[in-house]
Amino acid sequence: MTFPFDNSYARLPERFYRRLAPVPVAGPRLVALNEALARQLGLAVEALRAPAGLAVLAGNAVPEGAEPLAMAYAGHQFGAFVPQLGDGRAILLGELVAPSGERFDVQLKGSGRTPFSRSGDGRAWLGPVLREYLIGEAMHALGVPTTRALAAAATGEPVYRETALPGAVLTRIARSHVRIGTFEYFSARDDREALGQLADYVIARHYPDVRDAERPYQALLEAVIGRQAELVAQWLAVGFIHGVMNTDNTSIAGETIDYGPCAFMDAYHPTTVFSSIDHQGRYAYGNQPRIAHWNLARLAQTLLPLLGPSEAQAIEAAQAAIDAFPGRFERAYLDAFRRKLGLFEAHEDDADLIGRLLKAMAETGADFTNGFRALCAAALETDGPAPAPFGDGALGAWVVDWRARLAREAANPAERAAGMRRANPAVIPRNHRVEATLAAAVDGDLAPFEELLRVVTDPWEDRPEYQRYRLPPEPHEVVQETFCGT
Incomplete structure (x- = not known):
């Protein structure tokens, strides 16, 4: 295994x-292997299954060329x-270099105690490992930048939380595990x-285009801000709630990292929270842009010693970069929702159109994913009845205004609807399905996990066999809380 x-x-x-090396486990067993990702990374699937x-995926062996380590970082929690x-x-x-030339971290999560474990056991249990595997692959299929799972391995050992649970190790692939908290450390x-060394490292690895800028550290800050603005806009466009945006x-x-108490909304409301x-409600759906802005301000603070020859100049540079976030996010957000609504051009009243739709959805409890997906077919017609849930009331009136807005563009209706179907998924990992799947896996039945994984990694097609995965939960199936794996 190389x-x-x-x-x-x-x-x-x-x-x-x-x-330090991972702590070996008693009875390793492969639970899931991401064969497509393995091939992308240039790894032999047969060798990984052997x-x-x-042994490598479970932490029982360290492959040649590895230099295992636990990264130091701090953080605002x-x-x-x-x-x-x-x-x-x-x-x-x-870090491995894929055939494409791209560099990726290979991390084992749940691999035992480290000097940073504090009072923790350093282990993970099967439910959160499979949640991260499932949600990460769903996000990747949705086109959202994300860490991914290469494998999940059972350990054959119990992990003790409120009760004894089956242990597992996740092999996580990321473009980097450097965080804002690394700079804060x-x-x-x-x-x-060390701040200068870390900033130079991040520039060389992730933002080489800013290396020759007049002020490279300010350009680095601006580049990170831009990526975070795009990322959070993409979260909102698919109804995703991270749950722990520390x-x-x-x-x-x-990239999206650390799928702990994350969830996707069913009924739309900006105050939706799942994390136990x-x-x-600090990390509620609608608060995520504000929290991203706050987090980036913490990054800017750490970079002050690098941003200018004087404290005043450094603060001015940092403030200018941070003040640009709302505008950058707003542009990314409007672009994402224009794609969802089949709008190819930018008009000044688009923000109002989007806002009125979301307000009406919140007031009526409309399903976020199914509501936007229903508009794909409605875009083919210039009049006529609107699809459920847009038939009457505020939502019905909004459809009239939306169709009038579509008429201001010369786009082909069929092309518009096709584009909308690539912006509005038919299926997402609905919370009740995820929880039922993980419960079955913990009881030893992996078939529901494997089926749900197939469904959520093919999110754009209206497949009849996926119909039950599109349904919102019945009242008794509603998931009220999601939990962190620790």
Whole structure:
């Protein structure tokens, strides 16, 4: 079992991490393998399925060329700063270079205690591992930048939370595991040398286009802000709620990372919260842009020593970059929702049109995914009855205005509807389906997980066999809370 490792992060100074190997497990068993991703990474599927490959995926063997380490970082968690967090249950095996030339981290999550574990056991259990696998692959299919799962392996050992649960290890693939919290770690220690080294590393690996800018660190900040604006706009466009948008869960590379108490909305409402630990609704659906802005301001603070020759100039540069976020997000958001509504041109009144639709959906409890999907067929006609749930009332009146807006463009109706079907998924990982699937997996039945995975990674087609996965939950199926795996 060979991995084409080239471990650039391990070449940084050792205060960036702690070197250690994963903790072996008693009875490794392969639960799921992402064969398409393995091939993309240049890995042999047969070798991964073999005993030697399973040993690597479970943490029982360290492959040649790996330099396993736990990364150091800090973070603001629900607004409160914690100066040391770090990988408490994860080991970065190394970075591999895919046949495309792209570089990816290979991380084992649930691989045992590290120096950053605090009072934790360093392990993961099967339910959250399969949730991350499932949601990450669904997000990838939806076109949202995300970390992905290469494999899930059972450990043959129990993990104790409220009760004994089956242990598992996730092999996570990411463009980077550097977070805003990584910068905060060194800022909290006033380690300006490490801040410069980290910023230079991130520029070289993720933002090489800014290396020759007049002010490269300001350009780096602006580039990260741009990616986060795009990412959160994409979350909102598919009804996704991250659930725990702490700065240690905010990727510098602009990927969705750490699928803990995440969820997709059924009925639309901007205050929707699922996370059992988000008691004040800090990370509610509609708050996500504001929290991203807040998190990015924390990044800007850490970069102040690099942003100007004087404190005043550094603050001015940081403030200018942060103040640009609302506008950048608004543009990304409007572009995403224009695509959902079949609008190819930008008009000044589009924000009002989108806002009125969402207001009416919130007032009527309309299903977010099914509501937008229904508009795809409605776009083929210039008049006539609107599809459910748009038949009457505020939603029906909105359809009249929307069709009038469509008439201001010369687009072919069939092409418009086809474009809308690529912006409005037919299926998402609905919470009640996910929870039922994970419960079955914990009881030993993986068939529902495998079927749901097939469905959510093919989200754009109206397949009759997927119809039951499109249905909102019955009242007794509604999921009120989602939980963090720790």
